[in-house]
Amino acid sequence: MRHLAPPSPTAATAPAGAASARPERSDAATLRRLLPYLWQYRWRVALALAFMVGAKLANVGVPLLLKELVDALTPRTGLEAGQAALLVVPIGLLLAYGLLRFSTSLFTELRELIFAKATEGATRAIALQVFGHLHGLSLRFHLERQTGGMTRDVDRGTRGVQSLISYSLYSIFPTLLEVVLVLALLGTKFELWYVWTTLAALGAYVLFTVKVTEWRTQYRREMNELESASQTRAVDSLLNYETVKYFNNEAFESRRYGESLERLRRARVKSQTTLSLLNAGQQLIIATALVAMLWRATSAVTQGGMTLGDLVMINAFMIQLYIPLNFLGVLYREIKQSLTDLDKMFNLLDREREIADAPGAPELALDGPPELRFESVRFAYEPAREILHGISFTVPAGKTVAVVGPSGSGKSTLARLLYRFYDVGGAGLAPELAGAIRIAGQDIRQVTQSSLRRAIGIVPQDTVLFNDSIGYNIRYGRPDASQDEMIAAAQAAHIHDFILKLPKGYDTVVGERGLKLSGGEKQRVAIARTLLKNPPILIFDEATSALDSANERAIQSELRSAARDKTALVIAHRLSTVVDAHEIIVLEHGHVIERGSHAELLARNGRYAQMWALQQSGAEETVVTPADA
Structure with a gap:
């Protein structure tokens, strides 16, 4: 589940895009x-x-x-x-x-x-x-x-x-x-x-x-x-x-x-x-x-x-x-x-763009896997409720850092901020108090959004596909990719054999929002799409949540291989998927409460160890909070 941004005051009374709040143009x-x-x-x-x-x-x-x-x-x-x-x-x-x-x-x-x-x-x-x-x-x-x-x-x-x-x-x-x-x-x-x-x-x-x-x-x-x-x-x-x-x-x-x-x-x-x-x-x-x-x-x-x-x-x-x-x-x-x-x-x-490039903004300059740094990041979808409270951590260049925590802790908001779907601070927070997100030392607010998003690939928790062929949806990660490159990405995502069994193969139309495919099949298409894009920064937002255990283990191996020599941020609920991370950040109610490797966090016998024990015993913690941020 996810934490959706609440509507603005005007949205409660008028559809988005309506001009009711604007003076009438002659x-x-x-x-x-x-x-x-x-x-x-x-x-x-x-x-x-x-x-x-x-x-x-x-x-x-x-x-x-x-x-x-x-x-x-x-x-x-x-x-x-x-x-x-x-x-x-x-x-x-x-x-x-x-x-x-x-x-x-x-x-x-x-x-x-x-x-x-x-x-x-x-x-x-x-x-x-x-x-x-x-x-x-x-x-x-x-x-x-x-x-x-x-x-x-x-x-x-x-x-x-x-x-x-x-x-x-x-x-x-x-x-x-x-x-x-x-x-x-x-x-x-x-x-x-x-x-x-x-x-x-x-x-x-x-x-x-x-x-x-x-x-x-x-x-x-x-x-x-x-x-x-x-x-x-x-x-x-x-x-x-x-x-x-x-x-x-x-x-x-x-x-x-x-x-x-x-x-x-x-x-x-x-x-x-x-x-x-x-x-x-x-x-x-x-x-x-x-x-x-x-x-x-x-x-x-x-x-x-x-x-x-x-x-x-x-x-x-x-x-x-x-x-x-x-x-x-x-x-x-x-x-x-x-x-x-x-x-x-x-x-x-x-309609003004809430997120706009700074005048004369340069492109994001990268010469390899970059360091990713969150510096005292604060964020609120609405002034009355702050989601992130001064989050700070670093993803070293070429390493993998995982963020875990209960639903509503603010995990997916980190990915949205990294993509600049929102700017740090959000609603009601002064920019100078909101912190910053830096990639290779560059504040992402000062570079073009196009170059920023070109450098990032994501496998989202909720995969939505175009009402087109499977091949089109995989190649969407890099539209100019060759057929062989697309097939290689599908093989890496363990979906190639499934596609070949279909009567129309890669030309099979997936239906509105991809509803003709199962959740696991859609997720593997999303993984193939991101592998085809091959960016220096990867975000896995519950990337295997819709897969069965056998496929999850196989694809986890491919994801680890894909993340090699790349800077990767893994957002996870199932802790078994992040045990190999360079560092694990534990979030709760928008605060970092623990951090360390899997072994270090287990040794501390804190919140992470409790979550691990619950999941290992087959139990699922029940958290009565809004949808995951």
Whole structure:
């Protein structure tokens, strides 16, 4: 069992990664944050905008040609002598009409083709940056996070980039340009009444859409939060599939998930109801304006002030103008939602790294197995409870030191500090009072984390494997290793023969978190992975706890061989695995209470001797403490 870091105060009320504690970022600020990702594609953006303008000019030209075509075909008296010309003119207009229609589609497709690389490139860059940043965040963040909700936020954010660019460039800007062109034509060709009527309708439409959409946003936000919550609950339940089965709680999990889905259903119905209200109001405004303009135009035609082609042109203009406006509510809502989703993802990027490299930090310099020194190390996961109280010991270069003790004594915390998952001190302790950890005389806080972790290999107590092949999981220790090197590591971990008996051998997929393998098989894969990495520093954190006695003895021999000429820290509960250690440190409640070789500690007849006697007699001490630190 392990001691998990307790959640921070904010984590108790919000999922990790949520930005509830942060001031809300404005839409303009979110857009400014997005622009640098698009700036590298600025020439593509400019070309796409040029094609967009061309498409709209062609689109506006269609009603103009339609007017000429209708007027040319309108019967007029006294023109019998020019009938041949009447046959030629419409053919030219029809060809021009078809060309404009084709140009509209052609420019639109060229715009999307040119801009696709910019959209996908920006999306890829942001998603990759978020992915890398999440891996760079501290262990505390990952212990507090809710995986389902966080992955949903990232997924929504990346889709939000595409939606935002698509809706703004492909819908909002073209519609605004078309409105300007149509109003200019109406104002120059006809009386200004048409312009003012159109502007009034547009104003009423936009005002109504914005107000109702802002009112609807609360329901949309509630729906998204409930969707994330239900996703989190489903993912958490599926990840703990075996625990659900152990306690026969399938019905309980289904009931909890069903309650989440019911709340989500009610929120979705409420959101759809308000959307229907929005759409109905929009259609009423559009219909009223269209009827008013057509009534005015029809009256002018009957009085001879306008031609039939003028009436057709005005109607075509209004249809072209109001069709995209029909989607303004949807577009506004989607853009607002995309900005919200993008802001959530940017909030993940804004999460400060609890453990960061010092400015200008050098790489860890090693020229062989280094000395490892813990100097008065203190640590607390939370201010109210200190885990380590001034721990000091040294692992000599090329030697093995073991740390033993009851559960909750702080053993595994030493490994986490050595890896810099946390810095010494932790929560509420001043850095100058926290001590230091040094490798070859170098404070690990002053070197890069990458070089530090490159120099350390660990076989953890709880082995988690990727849902990939056995070969992939072993080679993960050194991805560029050859097949022969991987097989040699598997042989050293005593798992090669087992793998060969499998139908697909090293290509056998281990399942989610490696659940298709037994605990001992997973642990041997972890051992092979670390042996393949072959670092100068080794950590064995209960490395053989899931193995049977026969395999444990065989692998202990391999581990001793692997630790030869390396600096090794062994964290153990079973004392029989550490009898050959250069020194054994006995921890209890975060204090070093004994230290020495196996023989020396037995001779003292202290705490270590008591633990040894209990284990040799087959008894297990029972310690009612939190999970092992």
